[in-house]
Amino acid sequence: MAATPRISRRTLLRGAGALGLAGTTGLAACGRPVDTSAQLPDVSGGDYDGPPITLQFWNGLTGGDGPVMRKLLAEFTAAHPAITVEMYAIPWSNFYQKFPAAVVSGLAPDLGLMHNFQVATNAARQVIVPLDPLAEALELTESDYLPVVWGSGLFQGERWSLPLDMWPDSLFYNRRVLADAGLDPDAPPTTGEEYLSALETLRSNDIQGHWLPAIDPQGVGRGFDSLLWQMGGELYDAEGGQALFGSEAGIRALEWQQGLIDAGYSPTDVSGSDGNVAFKNDQNAFIWGGPGALINDLAKVEDLDWDVAPLPRxxxxxxxxxxxxxxxxxxxxxxxxxxxxxxxxxxxxITDNSIGWASAGPVPARLPVLQQPEFAELEAQSHVAEGVEHIRFYPLVPGIAEVQTTILYPAIGDALLGQASPADALARATEQASFLLSENLTKYREVR
Structure with a gap:
């Protein structure tokens, strides 16, 4: 069969941008429905053995992870000379606007990489397709993944995505700062009591040990999510129509964060980048963050003595x-x-060789890969993997990322900046989020 014509990246992106997706569904802004009649052909059989072909692969890997993926693509082509994979890395915010427009215009790339919390939204938009036949052809099984990871690609009874990795928020700690304060750099805190005790010891040595990014909602918000779950709370109800983060568990989580500032363990009015710079300059002991960015970032700093462990309980x-x-x-x-x-x-x-992707910082999603000797040689990633049994994902609800980033996280920042009490900030955000969730249930139902 003749291959579908390919076009240049410049033409493709210009056409996608001209469509100008507006609103959260995007498709309505284009004024053109997505044709959902096309069906996947039979995907059974072995590796591709046809004429030379070029695939287009879109993602948002514009940071240090981009070169790692490009290296893997080169290795893949060396092993499969008939297939070239052209990778277009677009900043994530632009990616989530441009690729649905490309689908509507008939200029869609072949495949993409997206965050798990965006899968349900784009499945509801019908700009991606179910992958159950592909999962069967690849012989991927539930036993190869953690249940939360395996389930993260399922929406309304169908599989819409295939997990590559997992990147849990973890505790990055500056070993030299801990040692200078008389703390054991080989025994990072594992409980709340140990954590606050370490922060008090650091404060007595004129070190503010945990720089809470109050003016960086994304950074501080994910810490709140972890604390909420640790306190026994939930972000949303099972149907995704009601926000629950204003519960007593949510208030306790936000009060704990606020307490770090009140006790002087964290400066006020700092961003995540402020905390990173302080950490690199031995002015800060702890960072809560994901391994995808931090592992490679910290590894580039000469003479920085650091390590990473699962978040304390x-x-x-x-x-x-x-x-x-x-x-x-x-x-x-x-x-x-x-x-x-x-x-x-x-x-x-790439699922068989995802150990190569681990060098970018994330932990491979397939559990057998974590048993490979090569993974044990990645010391930081191996330490992150010690906590993966306790990871939590956002629920598979269309529009959930928008609710988190535009309503919940700014409310957390308001409380930490002293503009509202934790209870009031969360109550207001719960009301606003529940309204948007209710609208989303109707909006995405109409799209489907």
Missing amino acids: IGPNRAAFSGSHQFVLMRQREFDPDRISAVVTFLRW
């Missing part, structure tokens, strides 16, 4: 926010069997 339960990069297949007006066969060949190779 502040509440009664162990829990940590985690995200995951997931492969998706973009909806096409017509699916070319050759292209789908090449995509399956690529996905089979």
